[in-house]
Amino acid sequence: MDQAVDVKITDMKERYRSGVLKYRQMGYWEPDYEPKDTDVLAVFRITPQDGVDPEEAAAAVAGESSTATWTVVWTDRLTDSEYYRAKAYQVLPVPGTQGQFFAYIAYDLDLFEEGSISNLTASIIGNVFGFKPLKALRLEDMRIPAHYLKTFQGPATGIVVERERLNCFGRPLLGATMKPKLGLSGRNYGRVVYEALKGGLDFTKDDENINSQPFMHWRDRYLYCMEGVNKAMAETGEIKGTYLNVTAATMEDMYERAEFAKRLGSVIIMIDLVIGYTAIQSMAKWARRNDMILHLHRAGHSTYTRQKNHGVSFRVIAKWMRMAGVDHIHAGTVVGKLEGDPAVISGIYDTCRENHTKQDLTRGLFFDQPWASLKKLMPVASGGIHAGQMHQLLTYLGEDVVLQFGGGTIGHPDGIQSGAIANRVALECMVKARNEGRDIWNEGPQILSEAAKWCRPLRAALDTWKDVTFNYASTDSVDYVPTPTASS
Amino acid sequence: MKITQGQFSFLPDLTPAEIKLQIEYALNNGWAVAIEYTADPHPRNSFWSMWGNPMFDLRDPAGVMMELDSCLAEHSDKYVKVMAFDSKKGWESVRMSFMVNRPAFEPGFELVRQEGPGRELIYTIRSHATSRAPVPEQAL
Numbered sequence: 001m002d003q004a005v006d007v008k009i010t011d012m013k014e015r016y017r018s019g020v021l022k023y024r025q026m027g028y029w030e031p032d033y034e035p036k037d038t039d040v041l042a043v044f045r046i047t048p049q050d051g052v053d054p055e056e057a058a059a060a061v062a063g064e065s066s067t068a069t070w071t072v073v074w075t076d077r078l079t080d081s082e083y084y085r086a087k088a089y090q091v092l093p094v095p096g097t098q099g100q101f102f103a104y105i106a107y108d109l110d111l112f113e114e115g116s117i118s119n120l121t122a123s124i125i126g127n128v129f130g131f132k133p134l135k136a137l138r139l140e141d142m143r144i145p146a147h148y149l150k151t152f153q154g155p156a157t158g159i160v161v162e163r164e165r166l167n168c169f170g171r172p173l174l175g176a177t178m179k180p181k182l183g184l185s186g187r188n189y190g191r192v193v194y195e196a197l198k199g200g201l202d203f204t205k206d207d208e209n210i211n212s213q214p215f216m217h218w219r220d221r222y223l224y225c226m227e228g229v230n231k232a233m234a235e236t237g238e239i240k241g242t243y244l245n246v247t248a249a250t251m252e253d254m255y256e257r258a259e260f261a262k263r264l265g266s267v268i269i270m271i272d273l274v275i276g277y278t279a280i281q282s283m284a285k286w287a288r289r290n291d292m293i294l295h296l297h298r299a300g301h302s303t304y305t306r307q308k309n310h311g312v313s314f315r316v317i318a319k320w321m322r323m324a325g326v327d328h329i330h331a332g333t334v335v336g337k338l339e340g341d342p343a344v345i346s347g348i349y350d351t352c353r354e355n356h357t358k359q360d361l362t363r364g365l366f367f368d369q370p371w372a373s374l375k376k377l378m379p380v381a382s383g384g385i386h387a388g389q390m391h392q393l394l395t396y397l398g399e400d401v402v403l404q405f406g407g408g409t410i411g412h413p414d415g416i417q418s419g420a421i422a423n424r425v426a427l428e429c430m431v432k433a434r435n436e437g438r439d440i441w442n443e444g445p446q447i448l449s450e451a452a453k454w455c456r457p458l459r460a461a462l463d464t465w466k467d468v469t470f471n472y473a474s475t476d477s478v479d480y481v482p483t484p485t486a487s488s
Numbered sequence: 489m490k491i492t493q494g495q496f497s498f499l500p501d502l503t504p505a506e507i508k509l510q511i512e513y514a515l516n517n518g519w520a521v522a523i524e525y526t527a528d529p530h531p532r533n534s535f536w537s538m539w540g541n542p543m544f545d546l547r548d549p550a551g552v553m554m555e556l557d558s559c560l561a562e563h564s565d566k567y568v569k570v571m572a573f574d575s576k577k578g579w580e581s582v583r584m585s586f587m588v589n590r591p592a593f594e595p596g597f598e599l600v601r602q603e604g605p606g607r608e609l610i611y612t613i614r615s616h617a618t619s620r621a622p623v624p625e626q627a628l
Contacts, residue, residue: 160578160579160580160581163581163582164534164581164582167493167531167532167534167585169495169571169581169582169583169584169585170495170572170582170583170584170585170586171495200492200498223607223608223609226609226611227609230599230611230613231599233531233599233613234596234597234598234599234613235489235596235597236489236491236492237489237491237492237493237529237530237531237596237597238491238492238493238531239531239532263608264608264609265610265611355577355578373578376578421498424498425498425499428495428496428497428498428499429499431495431496432495432496432499432506432510435509435510435513436506436509436510436513437509437513451499454500
């Protein structure tokens with residue numbers, strides 16, 4: 001008897017005859033399936049090999065990311081395999097791109113261990129990316145049901161409590177990454193921290209690859225940095241912090257460094273994305289227990305987030321990191337030196353900060369995402385930004401963001417304190433103008449040059465970096481077809 | 489020393505007209521404006537004296553300005569700040585905070601270093617304002 005290759009086999013004897021079936025025949029393609037409120041949903045961009053039709057490819061992704069293997073196994077019949085199978089329920093062509101499709105897949109909640117990003121990701125991105133019938137695969141977005149979210153801690157501190165602890169409200173926070181990022185001694189490094197904080201920044205930051213190298217071991221760095229932090233606090237009356245990177249080879253090392261940072265009175269520590277999801281969750285729990293803000297540097301993410309046809313979209317990483325429990329995440333600048341399409345970045349910022357993210361295909365948000373009161377995750381804009389862009393940064397990124405000017409502070413012609421003053425004055429005059437109802441998008445350059453009349457460091461910053469822009473086409477933009485409206 | 493807490497401490501002092509525009513912004517967002525004052529602006533002094541409760545029912549910026557004027561008349565030698573509280577779900581905290589007055593002389597802080605083992609230091613920031621002998625009826 002010939003089986004139709006494109007439908008699920010319902011005759012159990014046929015279904016479990018030894019051999020190989022199409023994934024659709026096995027039951028991983030269910031076009032009539034209505035996702036439950038409790039389902040985890042995922043949308044993948046699939047690029048099937050030539051000759052593989054998209055529904056079969058979608059079914060294969062559902063199968064390989066849940067219960068399937070390549071051949072029929074009779075042991076499926078020992079369990080309620082219908083229930084545990086992920087279901088591909090919709091396939092749509094990617095607008096304007098030949099050979100690529102959005103595949104929507106629903107996973108039952110019982111497929112996942114509560115509170116574990118590692119378990120979630122072991123299923124969703126575990127095996128399936130190497131699957132031969134696909135040329136390429138990208139996880140575009142996920143909808144995590146509130147039932148599952150509630151099993152996660154969420155950000156250790158959150159935006160609101162961070163602001164309360166720092167006594168800083170109503171404006172973006174200002175930071176700077178210490179430069180050169182490698183090679184300074186602890187004493188020289190602490191000098192840069194002090195100068196930047198004294199000048200007017202709220203935060204300074206270790207870079208992703210500053211751990212404990214021959215030129216500066218971690219204890220030395222922490223001691224000199226905290227001298228700089230406390231001296232600047234006493235001289236300004238403001239709470240200051242420096243992200244002490246605790247990234248290390250083992251959890252034991254990281255805990256040791258974090259405990260030392262706490263003992264020295266630091267308000268914030270830092271980890272890199274490359275430490276892995278389990279280590280991130282461990283540090284988030286440590287941070288919650290110890291009243292510590294936890295900064296995450298997304299080191300390594302571009303290896304899998306940047307190309308549209310491959311990997312995991314950064315909005316998914318942001319979602320996972322809000323669940324995992326970090327307090328800060330680098331999330332793009334739009335105008336700086338690193339990848340960032342305005343619409344995509346806006347979707348990612350909302351994913352970090354909103355109580356409920358609405359579906360909006362124009363910004364890459366494929367699903368409604370309620371956040372079930374998980375705290376808000378502070379996005380960080382870092383990489384090639386300067387004071388002259390303040391009106392653009394405030395317009396694109398809003399108020400709840402850390403703006404990090406590394407080169408834009410330390411590279412100031414009149415010194416680091418002057419660089420910090422320039423940034424702080426630019427920020428304050430722009431927030432003030434916005435609140436006064438001025439059109440900062442258009443009047444921004446004028447507002448800055450008015451302030452530069454009485455603030456010489458700002459004048460020097462504007463003159464130094466006036467022509468610096470990074471206008472390159474984004475590789476990661478949104479693919480969607482605008483819905484025609486009645487008037488169009 | 490000049491203490492630089494708040495949203496606008498790096499700008500020239502705000503004029504009454506400029507303060508009023510900021511208050512309008514807060515009220516337009518549905519926030520309640522509050523006025524607080526202190527002689528001790530230690531960075532971790534979270535609880536300055538309140539000039540009455542946050543003005544939940546006062547929606548007119550001119551009314552807030554009158555309250556501010558009365559506060560300044562009584563506390564011209566202290567730090568005074570205007571704040572805005574947002575009661576909406578998911579925030580439920582301060583949205584704005586900026587200084588509108590400071591004493592003519594700002595005493596500042598002393599950084600006290602207590603040496604510990606292994607080069608560790610325990611830092612304490614001490615307000616000069618509170619290290620002086622108490623003065624009768626001086627609100628802190």
